[in-house]
Amino acid sequence: MTQNRGTGRPALAEALRSDVVAGFLLIGGAVLALVWANSPLGGVYEAIRTFTFGPEALHLNLPVEAWAADCLLAVFFFIVGNELKQEFVHGELRNPRRAMLPIVAALCGMAVPALIYAVVNFSQGDALRGWGIPMATDIAFAVAVLAVIGRHLPPALRTFLLTLAIVDDLGAIIVIAVFYTEHLSLAPLGGALLLLAVFGYLQRGRGLAAALNRSRVPNWLVYVPLAFVIWALVHASGVHATIAGVAMGMLMRTVPHADERISPSHHTEHVLRPWSSGVALPVFAVMSAGVVFDGLGSMFTDTAAVGVILGLVVGKVVGIFGGSWITTRVTRAELNPSLSWIDLAGMSMLAGIGFTVSLLVAELSFPDHPEMLAHAKAGVLVASLLATVLAASVLMVRSAHYRRRAAAAPAEQPVLDES
Template identity: 50%
Template sequence: MTPPARPAAPKRVFARLRRIERRHVAEVLRTETVGGALLIVFAFLGLVWANSPWSDSYETVKDTVVGPHLWHLDLSLADWAADFLLAFFFLVAGIELKHELQVGELSDRRAAVLPVASALCGMVVPIGVYLAVSAGHEHAASGWAVPTATDIAFALAVLAVVGQNLPSALRAFLLTLAVVDDLGAIVIIAIAYTEKIDTVALVVAALLVVAFYLVQRARITNLWLNVPLGLGIWIAVHASGVHATVAGVAIGLMLRGTHNEGDKDATHQGQAQERSSPAEQVQWRLQPFSAGFCVPVFAIMSAGVDIGGDTLGNLFSNRIPLAIAAGLFVGKTVGVFGGAYLTARFTRAELSDELRWRDIAAVSTLTGVGFTVSLLIAELAFDDAPELLNLAKGGVLLGSLVSSLVAVVLLRRRNRFYVQLCGEEATEDSGEE
């Protein structure tokens, strides 16, 4: 007699994925389009949650304090997202900056002049636009730095979606510009929005950074040493009064970017093995965590702008949000394009042979998407004025939305141009044969 078949075990919800599934999820999260899409989705969820009948629960979750009082680690969940989770985002940005300095566009001074000049002008001009529009407002001086930042993840995601046939040099230009832009934002955060410095904690942070550098130089890759050192740097920087995301950039820059003989890591497809530096390995492992968790959590915590009551009307009548939106859309576009054009016009720097000035104009508009870093700076700038902070975030969302929509239109036109150009070249080649 055949024994009765056992019923299939029920599928557990949120069970730990198999290794092959975890690898697939990680690969998906490393793609720029997915990271940008998650950023948009979670920002939208935060906006809806903050304006829903459950808005009180949104504020309760944000304000829930977790952590010990020791070293000022008793932070709200919103602060943990901004101070701790975004440190991973800036750690990856620090590694990208190191890569650009070593082997990328920034390693060649002549090639680096154009994107660096664009990035600097793309930070100065938005400040001028912001100050001009907000002139006369009592809090105008607080938010001058909000429109200076470009969101790397979102900008690269848009470029990847709508500009598949654009020259690869344009992506390199945007990446280099955005990395320099992020470094400038970190410098601004460290200097302009640090009210009180704990000298002892800052000295401890500096000593730990030196220790971390020496460990990297000694080619010690033991996680039981490197991870506690990195965590110690973050705690010390946070306790010093400097914004804790600075620790992420410091760690990223200190990671060794050269190869060990015998250092091996999986390739993107997970099939063959190739040598890679500790910095590349850390970036490869942290990118999915940053794109799939850190940035989306920060987005949902920060993008919850209450647009009820008079907020929506004030968004278009108050000078602060209008100044931020104008700084992002007008300031970044004019600054980035103008910086590149004037640099090429009055120096020996030249635009890549693959690019045209219309390409630079289109991608300049895309740099007006400030989002992640702009929201972070807004929280630091208007921390003592909750109502104005809400409007400032609205200005960031408005400026980023307009910039992204206009950029999509311009980039799609340039993409069609290159598709047509490739078709004409293919026709000419076939005719010659």
């Protein structure tokens, strides 16, 4: 029995490193939240989600929902930023001609949905304030769905989606800071930048950092408090706190020194990914996805909801796919040769999944219009469901195509590793 317990934990951790397992847990958490919020026990769900705790003196007296969306999700964003750093240094994004394409696609995929929303709500008064709602792709859900429905798609498609989603999440956070934040505190932001510089210095593994590595003090006793303080300062500044996770992930060192078996980047990802997949993402989904569908029929007569749905479902495809196609025609940017344009079309549909940032912008847009806010949130979920169904109809067919192709000639086409 001791042996079973000893081997069980590594097996569970290894399973949680799989994008497919993480995807099922995340989607399952979202379904649980929707059912729970719209059940007779919806009051219990709301009481748990709005329960507030934390040190008020540090501006961290937050409801459970905010802890999940701002703090736990920062762990996931750290892993994503770390993974992107590896791609920029060692992988697909080393080639500027290929790195340019998802970045331009992300910018177009932000602009077109916002424009569509603005056109729909141009003469609708306060509804126009929601133009930023359909801008961002929810990276956690999009990557999870891709893992579930596209297990045999080329890895380059996942990299494209990661890069695109990070860029448009950062863009959406900038939009929030400029257009939706009344008070941006520069002192905490400056403190966060200073500590990020310290974090980056420690990653070099030279001088004091090397002495730390050689000491008997476990590294996590330094890095965990430092990371938390950076996160807290970013949160106090008024900027969406998940940006702290991305920044620290991008600062990770991806090249091991001579006395290291693997780099800090790969080691940290190996340790944190099970916690992200098994705890952070499912808890975030349960605490964030519980939108109550009261008056669903009237939602489709509300231009705010219509603008959100059209922006996410139509605008993302037009912006990402159209922007990518035009970019390859007028610049030296190129699509990865392992991908086809139909793959990118399916991924563009998947990018219509808007959740965390979209719901946040909705709350900031309509603080004094509860009915419009409810309709806009419902519009985000309806659009995300439509985007998932449309993307699945394309990407599942493409995944089957790549599976057959790999079976016929295993060495011809790399396939997406489940782990």
